[in-house]
Every structure is written in structure tokens, then in C-alpha cells.
Amino acid sequence: MTGANRHYVLAAGGTGGHLIPAFALATELERRGHHVALVTDERGAAIPGKPSFLPVHVLPAGRFGKNPLAWVKGAGAVLEGRKMALRLFETFEPSAVVGFGGYPALPALLASTSAGIPSLVHEQNAVLGRVNRMLGGRVQAIATAYPDIARLKPKYAEKVHLVGNPVRAEVLQLRQEPFPPLNEEGLLRVLVTGGSQGARVLSEIVPDGLAMLPPALRQRLQITQQCRAEDIDAVRERYRSHDIPAELGTYFEDMATRLADAHLFIGRAGASTIAELTAVGRPAILIPLPIATDDHQAANTRELTRAGGARMIRQERFTPKELAKQIQALAQHPQALANAAHAAWNCGRPNAVKDLADLVESFGGAEMMDVIRVGGEAAETSGRGALA
Incomplete structure (x- = not known):
């Protein structure tokens, strides 16, 4: 694959909160000429709003709740999902895997680290989610929606990139x-x-x-x-x-x-x-x-x-x-x-999907870009006098 046309896998939990930003990123990456595939669970595959060009791969993904008896079953599902993800990677050859949180993202991200494929996660909330916490030490980048993220270890600071939360184009x-x-x-x-x-x-x-x-x-x-x-x-x-x-x-x-x-x-x-x-x-x-x-x-x-x-x-x-x-x-x-x-x-971050796509493109292409914007929004806010 050339740097101008790469493959990316997006992995997301089966709720709109995880999938809306994944859909937005998929649309932007496809617009830039890349090929994108989505990994999720059965619930996620049924969420409305999926771009028509985006193929969906349903993987088993166990949940790890408070009951330890369920952990064995959950671990078995994750391992099976990891095997399926590795088979997908053999044919799709992704430059990177992007996780959006939720247990359905876990098998694909575990597979990416074992296969030596770069990976990153996007955290939509102001608290780092469980799966993203589990993988924080394995991924190459953590994209965030807020400047202050609870439960994010200080030692990960160098890999954190503030991008915001992608929203629907019509909004x-x-x-x-x-x-x-x-x-x-x-x-x-x-x-x-x-x-x-x-x-x-x-x-x-x-x-x-x-x-x-x-x-x-x-x-x-x-x-x-x-x-x-x-x-x-x-x-x-x-x-x-x-x-x-x-x-x-x-x-x-x-x-x-x-x-x-x-x-x-x-x-x-x-x-x-x-x-x-x-x-x-x-x-x-x-x-x-x-x-x-x-x-x-x-x-x-x-x-x-x-x-x-x-x-x-x-x-x-x-x-x-x-x-x-x-x-x-x-x-x-x-x-x-x-x-x-x-x-x-x-407080809006209207460039979220572009900044996230820039970060994703830095895998398998040019040297990683730092998309944390220090002064960009200050310049933009001065242009909307209608609300002043």
C-alpha cells in the first residue's frame, strides 16, 4: 500500500456514543481516499447512521462485570474475537486500528498489538473508559474530547492529543x-x-x-x-x-x-x-x-x-x-x-473529525502529527459576533 491510499480498521462499542464519532471518522478517511472497515458487535451493526461504503465485521466481545463467574466466559469471547480480528488483518492489512471504547473494541485492539499494527484510542467522555484504560499502555496515541480527562495516568501525557468529539455533518x-x-x-x-x-x-x-x-x-x-x-x-x-x-x-x-x-x-x-x-x-x-x-x-x-x-x-x-x-x-x-x-x-471543537483523521493518517505515513491546538479556537471565536 502507498501512503496515499491506506487501510484503517475502526473498532467501537455497540452504542451511538461510540459509533457516531467512528462513523464521522470513517466518512472523513474515505473522503481522503482511504479504505475503512468497522469492527463492532451485533448491537452496533444495527445502529442507524452507518455510511453505506463502510463494511462491518461483527466480532464476539465479552463483558467483565462485577460477577467474577462471568469473567471466564467474557475472556473466552475476547480471545475468539481476537483470533477473528487477526484473520481480518491478514487480508485487509490495516495501517492502524482505531478504538472508540466499549468492550467490542477490545478484541481488535488486542489483535493489533500482538500483530505489531499501530493503534490508538479515542475517548469521547471526560473520564477515560474501562477499555481505553486497559489499553492505555499498549496504544501509540490517546485522542481526547476534553482538555481534562479523569483516570488518565500522568505517564501517558506524551501520547495524549486533544481533538474533540466528531459530530454529524448536518449539525x-x-x-x-x-x-x-x-x-x-x-x-x-x-x-x-x-x-x-x-x-x-x-x-x-x-x-x-x-x-x-x-x-x-x-x-x-x-x-x-x-x-x-x-x-x-x-x-x-x-x-x-x-x-x-x-x-x-x-x-x-x-x-x-x-x-x-x-x-x-x-x-x-x-x-x-x-x-x-x-x-x-x-x-x-x-x-x-x-x-x-x-x-x-x-x-x-x-x-x-x-x-x-x-x-x-x-x-x-x-x-x-x-x-x-x-x-x-x-x-x-x-x-x-x-x-x-x-x-x-x-467550547466547541469544530475541527474534531479533521484533527482526528490527521492523527490517524500519521500512522503508516508521515511522522506523527501533534494535533493539540493551542490558539486555533481563540482565533475562531472572534468571528461570530452574532452571539456577542
Whole structure:
């Protein structure tokens, strides 16, 4: 293979959080003329949004939970997956293997190290995930989405590259659009989502919290909310009883458009969600998933809340009264909401997929590139006066 046309294997867990950045990288590498293959599990192979050109290889991957009795079975699955990955590498001849976390990425990355193939991992969250922690000493590079990553050993500092979290192209193209016009009489559009499966706590709390807002603010609300199918009728009745107009659905195909129209987001703090909020520049009230591994969703909010682009409420404190309080703090005055939007926008890393692709291309090609950008975003932020 020549340096101009190389092969890469991407390995990712079977959730959207792992696969969305993998899909984005695959698209960018294919655009640059390379051949890309994806390794995941059966769940990941069924995730929507996979580029049509991307072949998928399903490998067995064991999980290692708290029950030691399951470890033997898990180890057996990993070893079988490793053998299958080695056979794939013999025919595909990758220049590098890129892991995006999750147990389905483990067999391919173990195979790459045993075969002498360079490897790197991308961490989407502000806490280094279990698989990426296991492999930190074996890989040649660790790409991160945040400047501060918990559970990342200091001895790995030389191999860390800050790139950000790749987002969907249709979201990234909204970055230069201004924040939707807002004045003290106009509609205040609020977007509420709880991740791919929805979140019951949002259905239970958000309608009553919005109802507690001062009348002048409550009368301006226009809500779009994602709900679980089993909750949607009850949520619709709550909004009707509060006389708050709301569009409800279990899934919105045009989520990028709805995010573009929103003045305020309320929802979980997954890595992809925060990457899209900061790419577009939308203020948010974030309720981290309390059972997220290593409390990584709370860690994901740190940079955005410190910048003033979001408020974070722990789920145990997430009551209608507290929600109303935080909405008022953000949305009582249009300029305050616009300022928060600008702060969120400043946290965005719109070059994430390009920087990650540059790093990946440095394997098997030119000397490794350092894509940590020190001053790039400072120059960019000065060009968006619409939010100032």
C-alpha cells in the first residue's frame, strides 16, 4: 500500500456514543481516499447512521462485570474475537486500528498489538473508559474530547492529543448560523431529549417545572420533547393541563433542525449531546445519568458549566422547583440566554473529525502529527459576533 491510499480498521462499542464519532471518522478517511472497515458487535451493526461504503465485521466481545463467574466466559469471547480480528488483518492489512471504547473494541485492539499494527484510542467522555484504560499502555496515541480527562495516568501525557468529539455533518454546518432571534415577547423554544432511549425522569419533572415559571415567561414557551412511547400520553396530558404548547415524539428524524431552532436544551449529558450543543452553540440544563460508568456524564458537563454555557442538576436534586429556578437564571432575559449560547459555542471543537483523521493518517505515513491546538479556537471565536 502507498501512503496515499491506506487501510484503517475502526473498532467501537455497540452504542451511538461510540459509533457516531467512528462513523464521522470513517466518512472523513474515505473522503481522503482511504479504505475503512468497522469492527463492532451485533448491537452496533444495527445502529442507524452507518455510511453505506463502510463494511462491518461483527466480532464476539465479552463483558467483565462485577460477577467474577462471568469473567471466564467474557475472556473466552475476547480471545475468539481476537483470533477473528487477526484473520481480518491478514487480508485487509490495516495501517492502524482505531478504538472508540466499549468492550467490542477490545478484541481488535488486542489483535493489533500482538500483530505489531499501530493503534490508538479515542475517548469521547471526560473520564477515560474501562477499555481505553486497559489499553492505555499498549496504544501509540490517546485522542481526547476534553482538555481534562479523569483516570488518565500522568505517564501517558506524551501520547495524549486533544481533538474533540466528531459530530454529524448536518449539525456542524449549523455552526456559523446565528442564535435564533429572541426578545422579551417572542416564543422561547425549548428542546428536551433524554438520549436514544428517552428518560422517564424528564417526562415526570419537566412539564411541572415549566408550569412553575412566572406567567410572563411561561406564556412564551414552545416545547419539543422526546418521550418514551409508554410515557407520551401522560406527558401530553400534563402539558395540556398546564396550557403549555408541546410537540411530543419518541424519535425526531430532523433533530439537527430542531436543535438549530431551539433557544434552550434540557436533557442528559452524553458526550455526543454536549459535542453537538457546543458545535451549534446552545445553552443547556443538563441532568447527568446517575448510573453512568464512573459518573462520566457529570464530568462531561464540567467544561461547559465553567464557561457559563450550561447549568447542571444532579438527578437527586432534579425537582420541578429546581428546574424552574435554573431556567429563570438562564432565560429571564434574552441577552443572558444569548450570552450563554455564545459561551457554549466557544467550547466547541469544530475541527474534531479533521484533527482526528490527521492523527490517524500519521500512522503508516508521515511522522506523527501533534494535533493539540493551542490558539486555533481563540482565533475562531472572534468571528461570530452574532452571539456577542
